[in-house]
Amino acid sequence: MGFIFSPIVFLILFWLALSGHYTTLLLILGAASCFWVLMISRRMGINAHEGKPIHLVSWRIVPYWIWLIKEILLSTWAVSRMILSPGSSVRPQLAKIPANNMSDLSKVTYANSITLTPGTLTIEADGDELEIHTLRADMLEPLKRGEMADRVRKIERGHNREQ
């Protein structure tokens, strides 16, 4: 099944899905551009490591996304109330939170998820720590409890077991 996720098959399927025009000329041009992209990424040497983001393909990412969307909506609500309430309720804080026991890809997922939820922003990723900027001290609490970190780790553990 692994070949399904090989870059060339992915590129061709992606092109077919986005194009919607299936005349001979356009199909040839599409195939040519797929190979061209593949050649460029070979030359750049990004095929070996990042060409197969299996981590992102694992079905376990789907429940994580659903949970993340819920978190985004909740914190959007909180930050919207701060914006709309009169006076300034902004009390920014900087804090470091641990991101240990994670692969680089999981760290990226974790840092991006933190930035995606309004109210928390990843400023720096340094080794096993992330530096977080928050609008208000209480918005840091869920991160300190580590629920998001645990969920990110779970995606990867699932992936390792499947192999």
Add this chain to the structure above:
Amino acid sequence: MDGILSIIRDLLLIAGALAVLIGALGVIRFPEVFSRIHAAGITDTAGAGLIILALLIESGFSLISLKLLVIVLFLFFTSPTSSHALAKAAIHGRVLPLTHQDKG
């Protein structure tokens, strides 16, 4: 059925437009660059997300809905990256975050 769907679609569009508006308001109201990044985040996560969800309902099941899903996917990868780049650039330009550690 069609009526209910179009009502949901309209509500999602309104909610998305409100989120974009609130995000813009926040960019104006918040005191400094780092807080403003938070506000701008509302625009491209909740705002764009809700509007595209409404458009998904409008488009039904077709190639267009696939393209819309791809747009959402790209947005959710690129928007935190740009927020991060902005924060990094601010720190690089020696704009330090205003903090209230004392009031904890």
